[in-house]
Amino acid sequence: MPVYGVSHVDNLRVCVVMVGLPARGKSFISQKIVRYLSWLSIATRSFSVSSYRREEYKLQPTADFFDPANIDGLHIREQATDDALKNIIKWMNEENGCVAILDGSNVTKQKRQLVCQVLKNHKIEPIFLESFCDDETMVNSMMLDINATSPDYTGKSSKYATEDLLTKINYYKKYYEPMDLADEKDLSFIKLINVNSQIIINKIESYLESRIAYYIMNLHIKPRYIWLSRHGESQYNLEGKIGGDADLSERGMKYARKLKDLVAQYIPNHENIEVWTSTLRRTNQTAQFLPNPKKQWKALDELDAGSCDGLTYDEIEREFPEDFKARDENKFEYRYRGGESYRDVIVRLEPIIMELENQENVLVITHQAVLRCIYAYFMNVPQEESPWMSIPLHTMIRLEPRAYQTIVTRIKADIPAVSTYKEKGTSKLGESSNGGNVMAGEVISSSSSGSAGTASGHAVV
Amino acid sequence: MAAQVNNDIAEIEEPKIPGNYSARKQNRWIPATIQLSSNEDLTSSQELLVAPRSPVLNNRVSTASSHHHEDVDEIHKRISKFHVSPAQLYSTDSGKLYHAGSICIVLVGQPARGKTNLSISLCRYLRWLGVRANLFHMGDYRREKTNGLPHEFFDPKPESEEAAKARQELTNMVINDMVTFFQNDMGQIAIYDAVNGISSQRLALAKTLNDKQIKAVFIESLIDDEELLERNIADAAKSPDYLNWEENEAIADYKKRIEMVNRAYEEMNEDELTYIKFINFGERLFINNSKHDFLTTKVISYLMNSKIKSGSIYFARCSNNKLKFKSDPPIDDKGKKYATDLSATLLNHFESMGQSSFPKNMVVWTSARLRTTQLADVFKKHGLRVRHRPEMTQMNPGDAEGLSDDELQAKYPVDYANHNLDPYHHRYPRADSYHDIALKLEPLIMEMERMRNDILIIADETILRVFYGYLMASSCTDIPFISFPQEEIIKITYNAYMNKAFRIPIKDSDKS
Numbered sequence: 001m002p003v004y005g006v007s008h009v010d011n012l013r014v015c016v017v018m019v020g021l022p023a024r025g026k027s028f029i030s031q032k033i034v035r036y037l038s039w040l041s042i043a044t045r046s047f048s049v050s051s052y053r054r055e056e057y058k059l060q061p062t063a064d065f066f067d068p069a070n071i072d073g074l075h076i077r078e079q080a081t082d083d084a085l086k087n088i089i090k091w092m093n094e095e096n097g098c099v100a101i102l103d104g105s106n107v108t109k110q111k112r113q114l115v116c117q118v119l120k121n122h123k124i125e126p127i128f129l130e131s132f133c134d135d136e137t138m139v140n141s142m143m144l145d146i147n148a149t150s151p152d153y154t155g156k157s158s159k160y161a162t163e164d165l166l167t168k169i170n171y172y173k174k175y176y177e178p179m180d181l182a183d184e185k186d187l188s189f190i191k192l193i194n195v196n197s198q199i200i201i202n203k204i205e206s207y208l209e210s211r212i213a214y215y216i217m218n219l220h221i222k223p224r225y226i227w228l229s230r231h232g233e234s235q236y237n238l239e240g241k242i243g244g245d246a247d248l249s250e251r252g253m254k255y256a257r258k259l260k261d262l263v264a265q266y267i268p269n270h271e272n273i274e275v276w277t278s279t280l281r282r283t284n285q286t287a288q289f290l291p292n293p294k295k296q297w298k299a300l301d302e303l304d305a306g307s308c309d310g311l312t313y314d315e316i317e318r319e320f321p322e323d324f325k326a327r328d329e330n331k332f333e334y335r336y337r338g339g340e341s342y343r344d345v346i347v348r349l350e351p352i353i354m355e356l357e358n359q360e361n362v363l364v365i366t367h368q369a370v371l372r373c374i375y376a377y378f379m380n381v382p383q384e385e386s387p388w389m390s391i392p393l394h395t396m397i398r399l400e401p402r403a404y405q406t407i408v409t410r411i412k413a414d415i416p417a418v419s420t421y422k423e424k425g426t427s428k429l430g431e432s433s434n435g436g437n438v439m440a441g442e443v444i445s446s447s448s449s450g451s452a453g454t455a456s457g458h459a460v461v
Numbered sequence: 462m463a464a465q466v467n468n469d470i471a472e473i474e475e476p477k478i479p480g481n482y483s484a485r486k487q488n489r490w491i492p493a494t495i496q497l498s499s500n501e502d503l504t505s506s507q508e509l510l511v512a513p514r515s516p517v518l519n520n521r522v523s524t525a526s527s528h529h530h531e532d533v534d535e536i537h538k539r540i541s542k543f544h545v546s547p548a549q550l551y552s553t554d555s556g557k558l559y560h561a562g563s564i565c566i567v568l569v570g571q572p573a574r575g576k577t578n579l580s581i582s583l584c585r586y587l588r589w590l591g592v593r594a595n596l597f598h599m600g601d602y603r604r605e606k607t608n609g610l611p612h613e614f615f616d617p618k619p620e621s622e623e624a625a626k627a628r629q630e631l632t633n634m635v636i637n638d639m640v641t642f643f644q645n646d647m648g649q650i651a652i653y654d655a656v657n658g659i660s661s662q663r664l665a666l667a668k669t670l671n672d673k674q675i676k677a678v679f680i681e682s683l684i685d686d687e688e689l690l691e692r693n694i695a696d697a698a699k700s701p702d703y704l705n706w707e708e709n710e711a712i713a714d715y716k717k718r719i720e721m722v723n724r725a726y727e728e729m730n731e732d733e734l735t736y737i738k739f740i741n742f743g744e745r746l747f748i749n750n751s752k753h754d755f756l757t758t759k760v761i762s763y764l765m766n767s768k769i770k771s772g773s774i775y776f777a778r779c780s781n782n783k784l785k786f787k788s789d790p791p792i793d794d795k796g797k798k799y800a801t802d803l804s805a806t807l808l809n810h811f812e813s814m815g816q817s818s819f820p821k822n823m824v825v826w827t828s829a830r831l832r833t834t835q836l837a838d839v840f841k842k843h844g845l846r847v848r849h850r851p852e853m854t855q856m857n858p859g860d861a862e863g864l865s866d867d868e869l870q871a872k873y874p875v876d877y878a879n880h881n882l883d884p885y886h887h888r889y890p891r892a893d894s895y896h897d898i899a900l901k902l903e904p905l906i907m908e909m910e911r912m913r914n915d916i917l918i919i920a921d922e923t924i925l926r927v928f929y930g931y932l933m934a935s936s937c938t939d940i941p942f943i944s945f946p947q948e949e950i951i952k953i954t955y956n957a958y959m960n961k962a963f964r965i966p967i968k969d970s971d972k973s
Contacts, residue, residue, distance in 0.1 A: 185745075199748040204765055207911045214762040217751070245891055279888075298897040304857075306787050335829075338787025344851045348901055358758070 012206055013092050015100045015119050019130035019179060021172050023142045026131055030103040036215050039377045043097045047088050049104030053080040063167035068174050089122050107176040109183055127209050128189035130179045135194045218358045227363040228371055228397040231282040232256050233417040240429060243309035248285045251415055255394045258413045260289040262396050266411055273361040283365045299348045302367035306339025313427035328424050331387035342387050346373050353377055368420060378406045393417035534959035536585050536934040539595060563643045563675040564650045569657045570682035571726055572719045573697045579682055580654040586763050589931050592649050595642050599655035602631050643675060658726040667734055678757060679736035681729045686741050739764055766907050772915035776925045776951040777803055779832040786857055792835045800839040805970040819843050822914035828853040833919045852901045855921030859892025885937035895941055898927050906931055932960050
């Protein structure tokens with residue numbers, strides 16, 4: 001199915017070309033764009049020039065390699081850009097890619113003209129994204145992150161890495177030409193100066209590109225957590241029914257009370273967080289004991305099961321056998337009769353994600369399918385997998401978005417609840433023991449106060 | 462068992478912060494006393510609040526009621542303290558959105574830089590989002606005070622003392638009115654449309670506002686494209702200032718005015734101010750000191766997408782409006798006939814404007830339901846691009862589906878009463894409200910702003926009302942009752958000062 005989610009232009013192919021010195025957050029921004037657009041089902045991939053350099057030439061070079069006087073180094077780096085571009089074109093042609101990100105430094109005007117030309121020849125719209133930063137503190141904090149995570153410095157000491165990176169940056173500075181309007185006013189570009197303190201947006205041509213720009217403007221790099229929870233166990237959960245607008249069960253009500261303690265115990269500055277719920281009774285009842293300001297969002301309502309609303313999976317299998325099968329075969333795309341698909345849910349969640357990126361402290365209390373979608377965004381879970389993730393009841397989830405990954409911690413409330421997880425090909429509920437329910441990319445770690453064994457809840461290890 | 466459990470459920474608590482309500486709550490900003498105490502002096506809008514009305518039978522009141530201003534762009538209507546906006550998300554303690562505080566958007570730019578248009582369209586978007594925004598055009602104040610147009614008035618640094626004094630007086634009047642709007646009318650964004658071309662005056666203005674806890678965000682409109690400027694000067698010479706003028710004389714006079722301003726004009730580069738340079742109507746933006754506040758980001762995003770339109774928006778209803786929400790049958794013969802008539806009428810309309818076919822770049826938007834997608838097939842045959850948008854699925858009537866007015870009242874007495882009080886925000890159990898739809902459609906509205914060409918929107922009446930409400934700045938008390946007869950196409954054209962709506966009757970193609 002073709003996706004026109006964020007573009008009215010046919011067959012639009014865009015390449016975001018990153019520009020900037022090392023340690024300017026280019027890879028971070030690239031990763032974020034990939035995450036956001038893939039989540040919206042727009043085929044997006046990042047092509048890192050340095051990884052081509054590493055793969056093709058097996059190089060983990062020292063700073064000298066980047067000295068403009070080093071002809072070999074220059075040649076190899078040009079070759080790596082060529083390789084990345086070739087792969088972008090191949091990917092777009094053969095796999096219907098829509099947005100590619102050329103994650104490299106592209107620091108000279110000549111290089112940018114060249115890249116622009118190659119892309120245009122292949123009917124790919126280039127949009128340059130420069131991260132310009134001359135604020136030393138910002139650069140230093142980004143450098144620390146790179147030292148810890150860059151494959152160029154695997155196995156090297158932090159002191160060595162810092163010195164080497166600084167030398168490398170200085171070499172780059174010798175030929176760095178920031179983007180300017182005198183020579184490059186015909187290029188589409190976004191220039192971020194000291195993260196977001198100044199922004200230049202030039203010649204944005206399509207709605208898709210403007211969404212990318214808007215998204216980048218909403219990003220911030222302050223450390224923060226996002227807290228998620230499903231509603232407490234509901235009457236419908238007990239009866240194995242889906243959808244509906246049921247009240248909480250007795251155990252669900254216990255969780256609602258416990259949630260107040262969990263929030264107080266685990267969330268730093270919990271008095272400042274805002275609680276977001278859906279408009280349905282079960283999430284509002286779950287939030288009712290929290291003293292925090294609350295916001296109800298229709299967009300957080302559970303996936304609408306249409307004609308199947310209020311039925312058990314057994315009943316659905318009996319009454320709508322074809323639908324039951326079709327849904328198992330492509331759960332992401334399957335739209336319940338008169339209801340919604342996972343894709344539909346993602347479309348309506350987009351404004352929520354945008355606001356979540358902008359916010360600092362939020363606890364979201366919502367439903368299984370909606371949480372799967374939110375979770376998929378932060379954890380980069382592919383759409384074939386996301387509808388099958390298990391998100392148990394009576395568990396608070398903490399997400400910590402970092403530059404290269406999001407770290408997840410689950411805090412279990414120790415209140416029993418039924419499982420609402422349904423595996424493929426069966427109408428029975430409950431997780432099987434073979435681990436098919438593990439969420440992709442997840443790191444489960446225990447929170448220190450939780451594992452101290454207090455009676456009021458413990459973290460899963 | 463279930464009953465026992467219910468006993469355990471405390472009533473859902475009212476939010477601790479008054480006013481921080483969800484969309485489900487009605488009467489936001491409307492103190493209860495206002496509704497109850499004004500029996501003697503019922504105005505038409507209050508009548509609306511008490512008139513019993515069923516969601517299913519909305520149409521019947523649409524023409525009869527006196528409050529209904531059909532097809533009028535209400536963007537220039539001053540909003541009152543009790544105004545509630547279509548996409549109002551929530552309100553905070555102070556009645557403000559986004560915890561963003563009070564903001565004054567100050568337009569900066571020489572004449573003929575599209576400042577007034579920009580301020581109007583920005584106000585339209587912000588109001589729709591639920592921000593209480595009002596426009597303050599210096600031009601209106603000036604016209605009110607002076608009859609003739611002494612050019613000296615436009616000189617930012619006038620030589621005569623008298624002119625300088627008159628200028629200052631007007632400026633003070635605008636500022637006072639804006640402050641009143643913030644302080645007494647719960648305003649959140651005032652849009653101040655004037656030249657504001659002198660750096661020292663801008664700094665002074667920012668300070669005056671800042672002292673009153675109002676943040677100033679400047680938007681400077683610049684044009685460095687000569688051709689664009691010429692076109693814009695010709696447009697501007699049609700403004701209310703030149704009501705009975707010859708075109709050429711008006712242009713000449715206007716150019717004189719521009720010259721006067723240019724002599725002293727200083728482009729923005731004050732580091733300490735938050736400003737956005739809006740260059741060549743959005744071709745380029747430069748943002749200084751954005752500080753990451755959500756509302757400013759929203760404004761920037763709007764500016765990025767706001768394009769000068771050459772096309773119009775057309776609305777048509779889907780072929781069968783009597784279907785149950787959950788059913789999705791293919792269109793029947795009547796629907797096919799409707800499709801033929803619709804496309805013939807529209808084609809005829811374009812022909813009457815001197816075109817031989819549908820505009821090449823026209824796009825058709827439909828919901829994902831067969832009643833609209835199959836209807837659009839006829840346009841595909843004409844080579845138009847058709848896009849299915851699941852966000853445009855009709856309003857879900859929830860548990861109220863199929864119930865008559867009386868049945869609703871009997872089954873859901875409380876909901877029924879609440880619905881009549883606020884048909885825009887109220888939702889029956891499991892249903893959508895208009896407000897829910899507005900939030901869902903926001904990304905589409907943004908996309909619509911970016912598109913320069915014609916768009917045909919085929920959807921259920923409930924969806925059309927929300928789009929229409931945006932384009933014509935309708936208030937939420939009116940939106941649920943805007944009527945779109947099946948046999949009409951609504952055309953909305955973008956105009957500088959206000960949008961215009963036309964109705965085109967769909968002809969029976971067998972009879973012509």
